[in-house]
Amino acid sequence: MTENVRVTREGATTTITLARPEKRNALSAAMMTDVTAALAAAGASDTLAVVIAADGPVFSAGHNFGDLAGADLRAARDLFLLCTRMMETVQGIPQPVIAKVHALATAAGCQLVASCDLAIAADTAGFALPGGKGGLFCHTPLVPVARSVGRKRALELALTGDVIDAATAADWGLINRAVPADELDAAVADLVARVTRGSAMGRSIGKRTFYAQVGLDQRQAYDVAVEVMAAAALTDDAQEGIAAFLAKRPATFTSLPVQPQVGVDLEAVVSAVRSGRDRPSPGQVDSDDAQL
Numbered sequence: 001m002t003e004n005v006r007v008t009r010e011g012a013t014t015t016i017t018l019a020r021p022e023k024r025n026a027l028s029a030a031m032m033t034d035v036t037a038a039l040a041a042a043g044a045s046d047t048l049a050v051v052i053a054a055d056g057p058v059f060s061a062g063h064n065f066g067d068l069a070g071a072d073l074r075a076a077r078d079l080f081l082l083c084t085r086m087m088e089t090v091q092g093i094p095q096p097v098i099a100k101v102h103a104l105a106t107a108a109g110c111q112l113v114a115s116c117d118l119a120i121a122a123d124t125a126g127f128a129l130p131g132g133k134g135g136l137f138c139h140t141p142l143v144p145v146a147r148s149v150g151r152k153r154a155l156e157l158a159l160t161g162d163v164i165d166a167a168t169a170a171d172w173g174l175i176n177r178a179v180p181a182d183e184l185d186a187a188v189a190d191l192v193a194r195v196t197r198g199s200a201m202g203r204s205i206g207k208r209t210f211y212a213q214v215g216l217d218q219r220q221a222y223d224v225a226v227e228v229m230a231a232a233a234l235t236d237d238a239q240e241g242i243a244a245f246l247a248k249r250p251a252t253f254t255s256l257p258v259q260p261q262v263g264v265d266l267e268a269v270v271s272a273v274r275s276g277r278d279r280p281s282p283g284q285v286d287s288d289d290a291q292l
Helices: 029-043 073-092 108-115 139-149 151-160 166-172 181-195 200-213 218-232 236-247 266-275
Strands: 005-010 013-018 049-054 058-060 097-101 104-106 118-122 126-128 177-179
Touching: 005 029, 013 029, 029 049, 029 073, 049 058, 049 181, 058 108, 073 108, 073 139, 097 108, 097 181, 104 108, 108 118, 108 126, 108 139, 118 166, 118 181, 126 166, 139 151, 166 177, 177 181, 200 218, 200 236, 200 266, 218 266
Parallel strands: 013 049, 049 097, 058 104, 097 118, 104 126, 118 177
Antiparallel strands: 005 013
């Protein structure tokens, strides 16, 4: 726990709470450093899901402009690289990361929501990319937002700066669903329960492979998915799931999200697919060099 974030663990779920309500949970350099560290620690643990929440009347107001006032190019670049590292850590850890949004998420706060694997918002929440109205266009927030809602809707958000409500955000695909404010805790708990069933290892491989293939064209995406799925089919958890299905019995999975299980280097597969080279063959399931 720091002055910026509060990290709690309940059962197999880690919650990272933005804890500077007096600053509207602005994503200062210190806040982003602490969130990134908390995400990395959760990712390396046996936790099965991570929830990002916030204290106070605003989920996050985006970047702390105090960090940018009078900054030179190097300082500004470093700040946005720090922000990018935080967003990429959200998607890089093996566990599903769920945004629990109770109020306004604007600019980089909206970017954080869009970067999460899943998001549920209260009907009191709102979402905006207001930079176009304020002189600093929301260039980096548009990266995950556009990938969530599509070009036209992303540009509507960024060019108008208007706030959309939670129902619209759900309709556009920015979040999974909007619920009454008094049902937010229960809705997030229900989603956590459903995304932590079954094989933790299988989900962690699935999350990494999803982000690796989703930006590729269809043929390349299939090449990556085939290679990974073939290797994943040989793992203990996959074989246990197959055996349990055939025997009509409950499966018993023992893996953790952070365990290396599959003998295929995902980065090498993607690189080979992009360059048109032959894909590497799946290695042994118990290889110490497994990368997935």
